[in-house]
Amino acid sequence: MHSFTEENYLKAIYKLQETNGEVVATSALAQVMGVHAPSVTDMLKRMSGKKLVTYQKSKGFKLTEKGKQVAVGIIRNHRLWEVFLVDKLGYKWDEVHDLAEQLEHIHSEDLTNKLDKFLGFPKADPHGDPIPDANGVLPKSKAVLLSTLKIEEQGTFTGVTDHTPAFLNYLDKAGISLGNTVKVKAIEEFDQTYTILVNRKKEAVISFKVANSLLMD
Amino acid sequence: MHSFTEENYLKAIYKLQETNGEVVATSALAQVMGVHAPSVTDMLKRMSGKKLVTYQKSKGFKLTEKGKQVAVGIIRNHRLWEVFLVDKLGYKWDEVHDLAEQLEHIHSEDLTNKLDKFLGFPKADPHGDPIPDANGVLPKSKAVLLSTLKIEEQGTFTGVTDHTPAFLNYLDKAGISLGNTVKVKAIEEFDQTYTILVNRKKEAVISFKVANSLLMD
DNA sequence: TACATTAATTAGACTAACCTAATTATATTT
DNA sequence: AAATATAATTAGGTTAGTCTAATTAATGTA
Incomplete structure (x- = not known):
């Protein structure tokens, strides 16, 4: 081991x-x-x-190939435990990282697979990061950054590139959640501030830094 | 830490x-x-x-008092994780010890307490061992060994003193499970073999070694 | 191309947790 | 009480993973 x-x-x-x-x-x-x-x-x-x-x-x-396999296995563990912590124990998505860093090192393929099943074979963790399957295959996502979209373009918010609690908390406060539809209404030329429409209802203004940390499908 | x-x-x-x-x-x-x-x-x-x-x-x-508190905290973790593995993931009672030995070292009181709640505040682990509460208080059980009972005495099987998979497996095969009522029907004088009645239905013959590893309430 | 800067490596030390072999302390027996 | 057996400790060494200070290699610039 x-x-x-x-x-x-x-x-x-x-x-x-x-x-x-x-x-x-x-x-x-x-x-x-x-x-x-x-x-x-x-x-x-x-x-x-x-x-x-x-x-x-x-x-x-x-x-090496061997090293990569071990790494992906740990990432699989990490993300499955994150799902467990959020879905089953009621943690918030900004609280689970450090705990998952501990849990990811539990050595048992069998446990990982049973956990996977218990959680209903989730495809992504609470931050939208894809979960490798039991063979270590990690689906290559074709998500793009919100900051690459043009005015009137839209997509579904499916992940973040910044995993800090501070950022995740900000999204909570701003009412932007995974799965939401986001349409770009305007981009301020001066500082690249984005005005977006969330779920066809709420309008929100976000900085470039934020737009550059949101992944869209 | x-x-x-x-x-x-x-x-x-x-x-x-x-x-x-x-x-x-x-x-x-x-x-x-x-x-x-x-x-x-x-x-x-x-x-x-x-x-x-x-x-x-x-x-x-x-x-020391401090040392005792840490020890009890780990035992609490261990036993709660065992309940999780059996109740939620479908492990058998003879399979969980080694995994729980890993999981018990996850450092988070908050996680332990959330897990406790998720499991419905169990009083004992899958082997009948009592689970210390959040304050580290471990209920003192007054269970006795089956080997101390006399003929026609009975009780409820609530725990084991031997936790080896071999022994637990034997009990499975013999159809003796936690919670069963057990009555002593006969004790062979020569070798202290016990004839017992399980759940008022099945009769079984067990060695002294077995009778000496079963805890009765 | 030579010089300066930055990045990487070697050398030598430290700590936690273990080991074997040798020694000392405690317990048991006569 | 002395002699023996057993248990515990000390002495000195090992490995994984870290450190600082010194050295060497690679890169960028005048």
Whole structure:
């Protein structure tokens, strides 16, 4: 089995590869892991010994197929537990991340699959992030940022790119929830403020920063 | 926060104190923890520094009030998760121990309490072991071993003292379940084999070893 | 291309939790 | 009470994961 630390490295590398391209830098990983660079070098050597990453000194590194599988498994756990916490225990979507960070490291494929079934095989977690299936297949979403839409275009709000409680709370306050229909009514040229129509009823004004963190199908 | 290892030591010490009296020996703890004696001495020094145990060299040791509270908290977690696994996910009572050993270390009082509520505030886990309440109060049961009952005496089967899957499986096969009424029909003098009547219907013959592992109210 | 800046690695140390081998303390037996 | 057996501790070592300080490699710019 892998240690929690290893698993957290794998998850972090996976996410960095997803957003910043195939090859990851020591410093980038150090930053997201909250450790100093030499610790990363050290850890990578061990992990490359276990064939979880390919690593050649000073050239960056990336996950092996094996490493990727472990990472996706953890992401599956994480997102299923988030659904459990929200749907079954009544947590709010901005409260579940830290708990899921603990629960994701429970080692049992069988438990994961039973949990999946208990939850009704959900497709996405409470933030709209897709849940990998039991084979580690993660559906590639074709969602786009609200900030790429033009005036009079519309879509369904299906995810966020900013998962901070502060942002999620803001959305709650603004009355914008997953599944809502959103139509762009106007874009202020000066500062790219968006005026949107939520669910064909409420009008709302949101900053570019917000529009740039909402995913639309 | 405490490490998983510390928590496991605390739990083990708690259980040893419960069964073998107030003061615990290094060797006993080493045995249940599956480590060698010097590791225990080592760990105890650290834990006594944190005021989790009182320790004076070569004299044995016991939990402080603080240590006891942590231990009971973990037992509460463990037993609640066991109920979850059996009641909600469909696990059998002989399958849940190892998973609960992982889940018990999730650190969140709030999660524990929400889980408790979700499960309907159960009083006991799937093996009949009582669940401490949110204040760490563990109801003192007055259950007795079936092996202490005389002929024609009866009671309700409410717990086991042997938690091994082998034993639990045996009970399943023998058709003896928690909550059943059990009456002693005969005790063979030669080898203390018990003939019992389960739920006023089925008769069964059980060894002394079995009779000595069943708790009756 | 040489120089400066930034990024990565090596060297050497620390802590928690473990180990084995050697030693000391306690308990038991004669 | 002395001798023996058992239990506990100390001494010294290991590994995973971290650190700081020093060094080397890669990158960007004059």
